[in-house]
Amino acid sequence: MKFQNLLLEKTDGVAVVTLNRPDAMNALSKALRSELHKVMVALDKDDDVSVVILTGAGERAFTAGLDLKELGSDPKAMSAANATGADENPVKAIECCSKPVIGAINGVAITGGFELALACDVLIASENARFADTHARVGIMPGWGLSQKLSRLIGLYRAKELSLTGNFLDAATARDWGLVNRIVPAAELLPTARKLAADMATIPVETLSLYKSIIDDGYAKSFGKAMNLEQERSTANNRKVTPAAVEARRAAIQARGRSQ
Incomplete structure (x- = not known):
């Protein structure tokens, strides 16, 4: 499969999906969101893939969220913030994959990018990773789950602090608050994620998918x-x-x- 806005690599049961708009901080344009949906559906059906790693190109950004330039130039584009279809809502696109998805957070994960990170099953963060919920500062309310997921993950008061200030959360604090599993040097991010994915891939994919569904469905x-x-x-x-x-x-x- 070939894409214009993302990269796909498959090796030994592990697929690496890279959001590939580094000049735009991997912002989630309509085209990128559509491609992300297509690749996640395809990987879910791929018998040769057991685990997916999701990351961003470059060291600056995992993703800066919705493409604000696109939003500012097209009044209809604003509906993406509340899209429920998986072809426009990247969180739903990730949920299309029943297999484990490891988020390798290489840089900033901002607003919609924060929501995309929270859609992953495990988060490994580079020392360069930072998280921010700037919905209130942009004047848009979250529609992909952040307002509800974040408080359940790090606690009500910490979630309110982040969301009502728009301040950045550094990687070390994110780890201390239980938002990410671990922090590694930038050069070790993908090797660490691959090692974890390889460990998971030694388990039959049907078992992985069933256990993931029990955890996720029960958590709700x-x-x-x-x-x-x-x-x-x-x-x-x-x-x-x-x-x-x-x-x-x-x-x-x-x-x-x-x-x-």
Whole structure:
């Protein structure tokens, strides 16, 4: 597949998708959002891919969010902030992929870019990474989930501080607040993300997708309903697992443990 606004590389079960508009801080133009949707749908169907890494070109930006120049020149473009279709809403585009998506945050993730980062399943941040919610400063309210996700991830008061000031959050504080999994030097960002993706890719993709869905769907429910969801899906899955399959997996786990 060839794209004008992103790069795609596939190796050993891992796909790396790079937002490729570095001169525009990888801003999410309409064309880029459309291509992101197409690639995520394709990767979800690709039997040779188990894990996806999402990153940005260059060291300045993961993505600066919606392309403000595009918004300022086309009155109809403003509807993108509240788009529900996956071809225009990049968060929905990421959600089209049932496989794990690792966000390799190489630079700033601003406003819609912040929302895109939060759509990923795991976040690895470069030391250059910074996060900012500038919706209020631009005069646009978030429509891709930031106002609800952020408080659930870092707490109500911290989320309000970020969203009601528009101030930047540096990588170290983002890690301390539990927003990112870890920080690495810029040169080690993709190698670290690839290593993590390779670890995930040793697990059958059907198992990865099922476990991801249990976590995500349960997180959106109350604790009691989430426990019921786990029981329901766990029971349905575990009934199909044979003793022979468990023994084969156990041997593989032991061999992996000895090699680490």
